[in-house]
Amino acid sequence: MEEVETPIPGADETRVRVRAAAFNRRDVFITQGLYPGIDLPRTLGSDGAGETEDGRAVVIDPMLEWGDDPRVWSPQASILGMPRDGTFAQYVVVPRDNVYAKPAHLTLEEAAALPLAGLTAYRAVVTRGDLRAGETILIPGIGGGVQTFALLFAKALGARAIVTSGSDVKLERARALGADVTINYGANPDWHKALKRGEVDIVVDSSGGDTLGKVLGVLRPGGRVVIYGGTRLDSTFRIFPLFWNHLDIRGTSMGSPADFRGMLDLVNLHEIHPAVDRVYAMDAVNDAIAQMAQSEQFGKIVLTIP
Numbered sequence: 001m002e003e004v005e006t007p008i009p010g011a012d013e014t015r016v017r018v019r020a021a022a023f024n025r026r027d028v029f030i031t032q033g034l035y036p037g038i039d040l041p042r043t044l045g046s047d048g049a050g051e052t053e054d055g056r057a058v059v060i061d062p063m064l065e066w067g068d069d070p071r072v073w074s075p076q077a078s079i080l081g082m083p084r085d086g087t088f089a090q091y092v093v094v095p096r097d098n099v100y101a102k103p104a105h106l107t108l109e110e111a112a113a114l115p116l117a118g119l120t121a122y123r124a125v126v127t128r129g130d131l132r133a134g135e136t137i138l139i140p141g142i143g144g145g146v147q148t149f150a151l152l153f154a155k156a157l158g159a160r161a162i163v164t165s166g167s168d169v170k171l172e173r174a175r176a177l178g179a180d181v182t183i184n185y186g187a188n189p190d191w192h193k194a195l196k197r198g199e200v201d202i203v204v205d206s207s208g209g210d211t212l213g214k215v216l217g218v219l220r221p222g223g224r225v226v227i228y229g230g231t232r233l234d235s236t237f238r239i240f241p242l243f244w245n246h247l248d249i250r251g252t253s254m255g256s257p258a259d260f261r262g263m264l265d266l267v268n269l270h271e272i273h274p275a276v277d278r279v280y281a282m283d284a285v286n287d288a289i290a291q292m293a294q295s296e297q298f299g300k301i302v303l304t305i306p
């Protein structure tokens with residue numbers, strides 16, 4: 001930690017006094033040098049909640065310059081916290097349009113857990129996934145920050161949710177959030193065989209590796225897979241179920257301003273509380289990153305800013 005100049009907002013920008021921030025996998029990847037376009041020195045942090053100069057409690061949308069096309073981001077798009085200074089600081093300057101009223105039912109710490117993961121999950125489940133009430137969604141690796149939101153949103157929308165994890169403790173926590181069926185993939189490499197062929201309407205995944213190959217066989221004809229990450233890198237899969245069952249594989253990343261507003265509306269309407277695993281004080285920031293690197297968390301790790 002070090003002292004830096006308090007940032008000065010430019011035209012169409014505003015300065016937020018950050019009270020709480022939260023971690024995403026990209027913060028870990030950046031500290032390990034494993035992220036495109038690293039430009040140092042830089043204050044990390046994409047997620048934040050706090051107060052504007054005129055005293056409004058706000059959350060920050062970390063998606064910068066999405067552009068005019070709701071289907072895809074613009075070539076200028078970037079994410080708060082790299083290459084632009086982020087929220088692991090007392091003050092952050094962002095475009096005025098990127099601040100939104102904090103949901104009234106959330107504490108500042110809960111609100112800080114919302115932005116990046118909530119936005120990504122909303123676009124994956126709702127905008128790209130088009131999840132309908134009564135459908136069955138499969139959410140592999142439920143411990144991840146985005147996946148916990150995918151579960152919360154799917155249940156709010158009236159879906160049946162099947163989740164997997166390598167940890168029974170995380171599966172227990174997922175049941176408390178409404179998961180209908182839980183499967184431990186660590187104990188059984190053929191975990192997908194516990195599901196009936198055609199039982200699943202939609203899969204939302206970021207685990208990568210062999211997950212895609214396994215889930216294609218359990219999707220109903222006309223089902224879809226939405227992918228926003230590849231924690232265990234690339235996949236190979238059988239082509240046959242893809243074409244024979246008219247399946248869709250859809251990619252997504254972050255979300256548009258309309259997605260962010262839709263996410264906040266859903267959170268407000270259903271008074272959804274993010275799954276916050278643990279709250280660290282700012283001076284323990286390195287302990288927080290170490291915990292995140294081990295993937296021990298269920299949901300989000302939050303940082304309070306003094």
Ligand SMILES: NC(=O)c1ccc[n+]([C@@H]2O[C@H](COP(=O)([O-])OP(=O)(O)OC[C@H]3O[C@@H](n4cnc5c(N)ncnc54)[C@H](OP(=O)(O)O)[C@@H]3O)[C@@H](O)[C@H]2O)c1
Pocket residue numbers: 024025026116117120140141142143144145146147164165166167170185206207209211228229230231232252253254295
């Ligand atoms: N494109 C975007 O806009 C975007 C946005 C956010 C994140 N991401 C990417 O999405 C990924 C997840 O990020 P995150 O921050 O939400 O979570 P994270 O903390 O990186 O979560 C990783 C999760 O992956 C799961 N996992 C590991 N091995 C698995 C396996 N064999 N099968 C199924 N799941 C497995 C684990 O779940 P269990 O512990 O439950 O087993 C773990 O909780 C990262 O790769 C990140 O870069 C992309």
